[in-house]
Amino acid sequence: MSTLDRWTRWPARDVPIRERDSRARMTISFFGRLCMLGAVVFGTFGELHYRGWLVLVPIGWIAAAGVLFTGWHYFCRAQRLWPTLACAAGLLGYAALADEGGARTLASVIWCGLAVLAVIRLPLAAGLLTAGAALAGYGFGTDDSLLAMLAVAGGMGLLGYLLRLDGQARSAQRALLAQERAAQVAQAESAALAERARIAREIHDVLAHSLSAQLVHLEAARLMLDAGAERAEVRERVVAARRMAQDGLAETRQALSALRGEFAPVAEFVAQLAAEAGAGLAVDGVPRPLPAEAGLAVRRVAQEALTNARKHAPGGRVDVRLGYREDEVELVVRNSGAPRGAHPVLGGSGNGYGLLGMRERAELLGGELLAGPEEGGWRVLLRVPA
Secondary structure, three states, rough: OOHHHHHHOOOOOOOOOOOOHHHHHHHHHHHHHHHHHHHHHHHHHOOOOOOOHHHHHHHHHHHHHHHHHHHHHHHHOOOHHHHHHHHHHHHHHHHHHHHHHHHHHHHHHHHHHHHHHHHHHOOOOHHHHHHHHHHHHHHHHHHOHHHHHHHHHHHHHHHHHHHHHHHHHHHHHHHHHHHHHHEEEEEEEEHHHHHHHHHHHHHHHHHHHHHHHHHHHHHHHHHHHHOOHHHHHHHHHHHHHHHHHHHHHHHHHHHHHHOOOOHHHHHHHHHHHHHHOEEEEEEEEEOOOOOOOHHHHHHHHHHHHHHHHHHHOOOOOOOEEEOOOOOEEEEEEEOOOOOOOOOOOHHHHHHHHHHHHHHHHHHHOEEEEEEEEEOOEEEEEEEEEO
């Protein structure tokens, strides 16, 4: 911030952060102003300077001062400098009239209050000039000694400046809280979008393959019926489609349980899969709970790799190794024979339909998935941060 801006910039408005704080501050402000008004009225009329119709004169001064302070406060909030200075000039004039008319308490309150408020609310240059004029009027109108007058002037100026700094500190705090709330809202929205994306991936991974396979078998059955095929052949296709539907339903239930966090630990799940597939299993490291996304990726890759080994290399030896590293989890599935009919390029890159989806899942988590031939067999390797 340049020096010119520091002297001419309006201070930040002090707006309460919470509604509860606003009510408390409004209550304190109301009773403070009420006490100030009571002190002014008592001090003005307690000295018995006014009799009869003359009592209307100080009443007019008090009313005019109240109107001018209200206007001054309004124009300050609107950050309109010249109307604010005009109200300040009017207050200084009424203070001088009140002092000449014997209303010393009213005049002192106007001078001192305007001096403090000007430093708090106005740009620093205009605030210091207004405060100087108010304190000069107080000095000329008081009978105190020079030392007492300087002490009052210095105290009022220091009080106003400290309250100004306090208001700026509160403004900075409000800005930080607003940024923090905006960051929390953005984080919540990002988490909601990530959860939607996770659900969408689960629905796609579970249902897309199952439904497409069912459609293939059902369409084949329809064509066979139209061609007059044997009943046993058609029945075989229908049974295959039914089996696909059952598998898809089971996987859907597993996915819903995974989304709710109700699945078994990863090590137990992989052990069960390996036992069902007749594969060997080795676990390195100490099993630990994994984040939902990482655990789900390990489950899906284990299912896909063991299913591919059973379909494309039946009879071969299959070994599964699950490793818990310091900051990641690793899954390796090896079988002794390469998938029958595997294209060398596609096989080396692991671009099968199921493995492609698993690779995308791993990359979204910041991990990797490699699939391809290795020493006369086939290997699927998954690494994800966990």
